[in-house]
Amino acid sequence: MNSSRQLFQYILSGLSNGAIYALVGFGFAIIHNATGIINFAQGEFVMLGGMLTVFFLVFLNLPLVPAIVLAIVISTIVGITFERLAIRPLKNAKPLNLIIITIGASIFMRGAAMLIWGKDTHALPAFSGNEPLHIAGATILPQHLWIFAVTVLIIIASRIFFNYSIVGKAMRACSYNPQAASLVGIDVKIMVLLSFVISSAIGSMAGIIIAPLTMTSYDVGIMLGLKGFCAAIIGGMSSGLGTLLGGLLLGLLEALGAGFISASYKDAIAFIILLLILFIRPEGLFKKKETERV
Amino acid sequence: MTKEKRQIIIFLVFALVVLIAPFFLQGSYFLNVLVFVGINTMLAVALNLLLGYAGQISLGHAAFFGLGAYISGILTTRFSLDPWLVIILAAVCAAALAFVIGFPILKLKGHYLAMATLGFGIIMYIVFNETVGWTGGPSGLSGIPNLHIGSLIFDNDLYNYYLIWIITIIVMLLSINLSQSRIGRALRAIHDSEVAARVMGVNAQVLKVQIFTVSALISAVAGSLYAHTMSFISPVSFGFNFSVELVTMVVVGGLGSIYGSFLGAALLTILPEFLRVFQDLDIVIYGLMLILMTMFMPGGLISGIQSMAESVYAKLKGKTSSNA
Numbered sequence: 001m002n003s004s005r006q007l008f009q010y011i012l013s014g015l016s017n018g019a020i021y022a023l024v025g026f027g028f029a030i031i032h033n034a035t036g037i038i039n040f041a042q043g044e045f046v047m048l049g050g051m052l053t054v055f056f057l058v059f060l061n062l063p064l065v066p067a068i069v070l071a072i073v074i075s076t077i078v079g080i081t082f083e084r085l086a087i088r089p090l091k092n093a094k095p096l097n098l099i100i101i102t103i104g105a106s107i108f109m110r111g112a113a114m115l116i117w118g119k120d121t122h123a124l125p126a127f128s129g130n131e132p133l134h135i136a137g138a139t140i141l142p143q144h145l146w147i148f149a150v151t152v153l154i155i156i157a158s159r160i161f162f163n164y165s166i167v168g169k170a171m172r173a174c175s176y177n178p179q180a181a182s183l184v185g186i187d188v189k190i191m192v193l194l195s196f197v198i199s200s201a202i203g204s205m206a207g208i209i210i211a212p213l214t215m216t217s218y219d220v221g222i223m224l225g226l227k228g229f230c231a232a233i234i235g236g237m238s239s240g241l242g243t244l245l246g247g248l249l250l251g252l253l254e255a256l257g258a259g260f261i262s263a264s265y266k267d268a269i270a271f272i273i274l275l276l277i278l279f280i281r282p283e284g285l286f287k288k289k290e291t292e293r294v
Numbered sequence: 295m296t297k298e299k300r301q302i303i304i305f306l307v308f309a310l311v312v313l314i315a316p317f318f319l320q321g322s323y324f325l326n327v328l329v330f331v332g333i334n335t336m337l338a339v340a341l342n343l344l345l346g347y348a349g350q351i352s353l354g355h356a357a358f359f360g361l362g363a364y365i366s367g368i369l370t371t372r373f374s375l376d377p378w379l380v381i382i383l384a385a386v387c388a389a390a391l392a393f394v395i396g397f398p399i400l401k402l403k404g405h406y407l408a409m410a411t412l413g414f415g416i417i418m419y420i421v422f423n424e425t426v427g428w429t430g431g432p433s434g435l436s437g438i439p440n441l442h443i444g445s446l447i448f449d450n451d452l453y454n455y456y457l458i459w460i461i462t463i464i465v466m467l468l469s470i471n472l473s474q475s476r477i478g479r480a481l482r483a484i485h486d487s488e489v490a491a492r493v494m495g496v497n498a499q500v501l502k503v504q505i506f507t508v509s510a511l512i513s514a515v516a517g518s519l520y521a522h523t524m525s526f527i528s529p530v531s532f533g534f535n536f537s538v539e540l541v542t543m544v545v546v547g548g549l550g551s552i553y554g555s556f557l558g559a560a561l562l563t564i565l566p567e568f569l570r571v572f573q574d575l576d577i578v579i580y581g582l583m584l585i586l587m588t589m590f591m592p593g594g595l596i597s598g599i600q601s602m603a604e605s606v607y608a609k610l611k612g613k614t615s616s617n618a
Binding site: 040101107 | 345349351353398399401403404405406408409410412413414416417421424534535538541545574575577578580581582583584588589592
């Protein structure tokens with residue numbers, strides 16, 4: 001009984017972390033599909049979401065909802081600024097230069113956050129208290145429910161957006177073939193900008209809902225960003241179900257590995273999975289193999 | 295003057311300046327900084343072979359640096375092996391590891407390669423931190439002996455300066471040679487277009503792994519030397535930030551230029567000494583430098599200096615011809 005309860009706890013925390021990885025992974029996938037760029041600064045939006053909410057809530061004493069909205073808006077503005085100042089001028093740059101630019105942006109944002117808010121870890125109060133709920137002998141925090149709810153909502157919303165709205169369809173068209181898309185009158189530049197808007201907004205949202213569980217600080221972006229990338233890789237860079245499954249799988253394996261093998265190697269597990277996937281199935285677990293275009 | 299002659303002269307002048315520099319430097323503090331410039335130059339040159347010549351990024355090079363440092367540190371403190379022997383051992387180990395992971399890792403390209411090397415770097419960092427019984431964990435490993443030749447012990451900054459810089463100059467010379475050999479040309483071909491290089495008969499896959507191995511070997515030697523000059527190592531020196539710092543050195547100095555790597559390493563090692571007042575600001579400045587250099591001076595400092603020298607030269611020439 002006791003060990004099965006423990007198992008349930010591991011699975012629960014694995015799934016809630018996994019949901020976060022999936023959200024971060026969406027951000028990677030959306031920008032990658034629109035531009036072909038892996039945005040190394042993706043994790044920093046997660047950090048910004050959490051830190052800005054803490055800043056507005058704890059230091060400026062704003063109520064929770066305005067604090068969250070403001071945090072998302074500001075992270076999104078940072079995302080737009082980044083695209084306009086650093087990505088758009090380098091439209092035809094080599095991948096190496098784009099990697100270096102996004103890494104530069106990532107350490108710049110992290111450093112700026114450290115200068116502004118210091119090196120301390122901050123806790124964000126849980127959205128609806130810390131009173132654990134008891135379900136079938138296991139305990140679950142209300143924050144877990146928030147994470148699952150927000151993740152499901154974002155996934156449904158993005159599905160509707162990409163499949164049924166005209167803008168979403170235009171973005172998909174760009175990811176298939178930017179040139180053809182521009183020929184039928186789609187403004188590719190706007191779509192690229194939009195991909196940065198969406199992924200920085202989703203990223204900061206992920207940072208906000210996880211902050212009450214894991215605390216937040218200026219440097220949470222590295223790990224969360226990398227694991228989000230890992231989720232996106234497992235999912236084959238899809239902005240749909242693949243990445244969600246990838247995130248959940250990663251979260252579960254990590255939690256079970258930490259619980260049953262060794263907690264201190266928790267982070268290493270994620271990266272070993274990342275390397276294995278990259279070595280064996282770089283196109284993701286759920287995708288049919290495609291030939292590479294040169 | 296032929297191109298080759300000019301290169302030899304440039305190299306000799308560089309080596310001479312490096313060797314007599316200590317006579318003009320009062321006080322040992324700056325000498326100590328220059329020892330680190332030497333170590334970082336070695337690392338930047340090693341990474342440049344991979345990044346600047348072959349065009350393959352590594353965001354985990356600090357791991358090989360750390361591997362060299364830890365193998366040296368552990369084997370000399372716990373097993374009292376001869377430090378020189380251990381340096382060779384460490385270099386071989388790092389090269390072997392690079393060779394083994396090189397095949398799967400270098401199949402990846404661009405962003406995926408960057409992420410994979412990053413993942414490798416972080417795994418190694420976690421290992422350095424968690425194998426406390428061997429590495430001392432986060433609190434570090436101390437009491438690593440200084441190197442010595444006979445009764446000459448490398449325990450002060452002047453001796454260390456010559457030890458490090460003689461090896462650095464050898465590494466630079468070998469790298470310049472390598473870059474101008476058939477292998478160097480093949481690597482540049484891979485950089486420009488791997489497909490075209492393969493069509494021309496370059497075995498891209500093997501060559502990339504070989505240069506990765508050489509790069510890891512040099513980094514490990516630098517790590518061993520670092521461990522023996524510092525006598526103390528801890529995982530912080532070998533983390534993700536240092537990997538990024540190395541990439542910054544190479545990019546700022548100039549991709550594909552050995553002297554550029556020296557410039558980049560010197561700038562990024564000396565600058566923080568003057569920026570002490572700003573303490574934590576250095577990482578923000580690195581970030582900005584990476585962005586600005588890539589956007590506005592993709593050839594790095596060395597190309598800036600070269601074009602400046604050329605314009606000065608052209609001006610002088612123009613003046614003399616108009617006078618005549």
